[in-house]
Amino acid sequence: xxxxxxxxxxxxxxxxxxxxxxxxxxxxxxxxxxxxxxxxxxxxxxxxxxxxxxxxxxxxxxxxxxxxxxxxxxxxxxxxxxxxxxxxxxxxxxxxxxxxxxxxxxxxxxxxxxxxxxxxxxxxxxxxxxxxxxxxxxxxxxxxxxxxxxxxxxxxxxxxxxxxxxxxxxxxxxxxxxxxxxxxxxxxxxxxxxxxxxxxxxxxxxxxxxxxxxxxxxxxxxxxxxxxxxxxxxxxxxxxxxx
Numbered sequence: 001x002x003x004x005x006x007x008x009x010x011x012x013x014x015x016x017x018x019x020x021x022x023x024x025x026x027x028x029x030x031x032x033x034x035x036x037x038x039x040x041x042x043x044x045x046x047x048x049x050x051x052x053x054x055x056x057x058x059x060x061x062x063x064x065x066x067x068x069x070x071x072x073x074x075x076x077x078x079x080x081x082x083x084x085x086x087x088x089x090x091x092x093x094x095x096x097x098x099x100x101x102x103x104x105x106x107x108x109x110x111x112x113x114x115x116x117x118x119x120x121x122x123x124x125x126x127x128x129x130x131x132x133x134x135x136x137x138x139x140x141x142x143x144x145x146x147x148x149x150x151x152x153x154x155x156x157x158x159x160x161x162x163x164x165x166x167x168x169x170x171x172x173x174x175x176x177x178x179x180x181x182x183x184x185x186x187x188x189x190x191x192x193x194x195x196x197x198x199x200x201x202x203x204x205x206x207x208x209x210x211x212x213x214x215x216x217x218x219x220x221x222x223x224x225x226x227x228x229x230x231x232x233x234x235x236x237x238x239x240x241x242x243x
Contacts, residue, residue, distance in 0.1 A: 012065075019063050026059035033057065068183075070100040073114055078187040081177045083119055085152050086112035096152040119175040121149040121156075121190070128164040128214065130221045138229055141221045141236070143167045147190050149175070159189045163240050165214060166192070168202040 033056045040051040068075050074097065077084040085096035090107045096117055101109045126145040129136070136142075143164055146155035158175075160167055173190035181187040204210050225231040 016063065019061075023061040023063045026061040028058055028060050030056050030058050071098050074098045075183040077116075078177070078185075079181045079183050081181075083117045083149065083175060083188070084114055085117045085149065087115050088112050094152045095154050096149045096156050097154070117152060118150050120193075121147045121152075121173055121175065123160060123167065123169055123171040123173060123190075124148045124155040125169060126160065126167050128167075130217050131224075138225070138231065140225060141218055145173075145190060147173055147175075156185075158185065161189050161191050161240055163237070164218060165204065165211060166198075168198060168204065170199065172196060 033054055036053050036055055037050050038053055039045055039048040041048040074084050083096070084098060085094050086098040086100065087094045088102035088104065088107055088110060089112070090110050091102060091104045093102060093104060094115070094117075095112065098114070099112055102112055124146045126143055129140060129142050129144050131137075132140060139159075141164055143160040143162060145158055145160040145167065147158050147160070148155045160171075160173060161176075172193040174193055175188055175190055178187055178189065198205060200206070204214065222233040222236065225236065226233075
């Protein structure tokens with residue numbers, strides 16, 4: 001019989017007590033429905049006919065738990081305001097996010113070694129998020145960057161706290177820790193280092209049409225936030241300034 005793991009730190013019991021009961025309430029059972037009338041069929045709206053549709057509400061809750069396995073040190077480090085990566089002793093590749101085993105075929109899945117990394121880096125590439133899953137809707141719009149931490153050879157997905165029109169590839173950033181940390185990548189974010197000049201060949205700024213399209217789409221996102229959550233454009237812009 002397998003030996004039970006020994007708990008050396010318990011930050012979960014109060015959470016389980018609160019949420020296990022909630023998770024049992026849904027169980028995929030239909031709790032209610034609505035009858036709605038909407039357009040149906042291919043083609044333009046004026047060519048479609050109206051049909052009646054039943055919309056059911058089937059709540060489901062789950063208390064999901066899993067292990068970070070052999071990269072647990074990285075996530076525990078975030079809670080304690082440290083940024084760790086791993087380094088292959090053979091090829092010297094530095095991974096952040098960490099890899100327990102080197103991916104270089106020549107190293108034959110050799111084990112890596114832990115090392116602490118500086119809280120600085122640069123934007124390798126990025127996306128401007130104008131829509132997202134429910135958990136991040138109220139954070140819109142935001143920049144999701146792949147930041148190459150100084151000294152590392154890979155890139156870390158992280159929110160870059162800046163206006164979407166101000167980000168650029170190669171932008172130097174500093175890593176910051178949020179006040180309440182729980183052990184996931186949302187515990188950290190990046191802010192641009194001061195004193196940088198926008199490069200002339202920036203993918204957003206090289207062509208005027210790119211900025212026009214982005215600003216148009218940003219206004220649509222601001223309208224959505226106001227209608228859905230009552231969040232005003234000025235509130236969103238204050239987020240980028242309060243770093």
